[in-house]
Amino acid sequence: MREVSIGEAARASGVKVPTIRYYEQIGLLPAPVRRDNNRRLYTAAYLKRLAFIRHARELGFEIDAIRTLLELQDHPQQSCAAADATARVHLAEVERRIGSLQALRDELQRMIDGCSHGKVAECRVIETLADTSHRHGRLV
Amino acid sequence: MREVSIGEAARASGVKVPTIRYYEQIGLLPAPVRRDNNRRLYTAAYLKRLAFIRHARELGFEIDAIRTLLELQDHPQQSCAAADATARVHLAEVERRIGSLQALRDELQRMIDGCSHGKVAECRVIETLADTSHRHGRLV
DNA sequence: GCTTGCTCCTCTAGTGGCTAGAGGATGTAG
DNA sequence: CTACATCCTCTAGCCACTAGAGGAGCAAGC
Incomplete structure (x- = not known):
């Protein structure tokens, strides 16, 4: 269950990088863990949520x-x-x-x-x- | 084929009054005729367009x-x-x-x-x- | 080991599509 | 003829992003 960067998360979910950060900012998604270098790290479950949000938004x-x-x-x-x-x-x-x-x-x-x-x-x-x-x- | 005010148009179509004016402003709908008193007058055909837009917007x-x-x-x-x-x-x-x-x-x-x-x-x-x-x- | 280039970080500002409100004229009911 | 709704224009705000500035981190090639 490998964890991925925000860029990979964006590619995998179809949600753009700034939008992912925006969702975190407004509290729609929890802040993910960070690596030592301060970079966000996303789990597979998190990616599913992202994809879900994307589809739901597209559906209005x-x-x-x-x-x-x-x-x-x-x-x-x-x-x-x-x-x-x-x-x-x-x-x-x-x-x-x-x-x-x-x-x-x-x-x-x-x-x-x-x-x-x-x-x-x-x-x-x-x-x-x-x-x-x-x-x-x-x-x- | 009676023509109606913007308020009636809003009630009939489900699109709010300021939104109707906004659609006119951005050129999504043509400017309707005005009465002598400068008030907008809407036809039945116009109302259908409004309702159409409303549903289409709701559908994303x-x-x-x-x-x-x-x-x-x-x-x-x-x-x-x-x-x-x-x-x-x-x-x-x-x-x-x-x-x-x-x-x-x-x-x-x-x-x-x-x-x-x-x-x-x-x-x-x-x-x-x-x-x-x-x-x-x-x-x- | 150092440069090149990609990705990441935060922060601020801009966009699309409304929505609310000020300030004022006009119409309608009692 | 007053009271109140509805209309007008104009400006400002809101939601959900989206773009860009300015800077740090990392990976690959020389």
Whole structure:
């Protein structure tokens, strides 16, 4: 279980070096151990967290939401009910996003199909996502 | 086809009033007509764009990506090949996101199920999204 | 052993995408 | 005709990075 430098951590996780330091600074991730030369040293578990954060951010989750998910991960046994409630909120939000993305995907696919048949596809990406019927609140 | 004020537009689309003005300012949306009293007046079509932008932003698309999608919408006939390429890039990205979200959804569901059975679920949300195998580039 | 060049460190400043607030005009309900 | 909401513009702040300055550490080749 070899420990790696911040540069290697960045390459392995896809999170940039300054961003990793930033996450440490805001307390989203714990400060890693340092070598004698003052350089940060990352474990495999730490890298997984980094990659997780990266994906969650790309999917539009806010830092606070990610913080909650990480805590859910770390303390699943303490107050099962609380964890359950948190998970449910996130689940609902995730499902909503999947629905929106699927609608968008179908519309993009329709456009590509139309295009490949040589005829001009009328673009309706707006209608696809403009539907205001899926109302919802903030993701906590 | 009644035209509405910025306040009504905000309520109807879910985009806040200052954000609407901001989108106008950065040129993401055209400046709407004004009444004699200098107040903005929005059409139904404009509202759809607003709602579209809102959903796209929530799904993590950058302003530039949204700009591209709106142009795709407005000029689908000019250079079908270019539109097709753009659509394909977005489609790939959208599918990747759907995959990630589905994995996250399944994991959250698993946690909730475990919890409802009274036993403590080991949380593996990190593993769910930490998978670095789905490598990818930026969404243009 | 010393230079070249990469990576690391900290710190400050800038960017994108909003969001809040000041200060003032205009519209609407009682 | 007053009270209050809504609109206007403008400036400043916030979140989540991102870039750059200035300097130290290490590894490889000469």
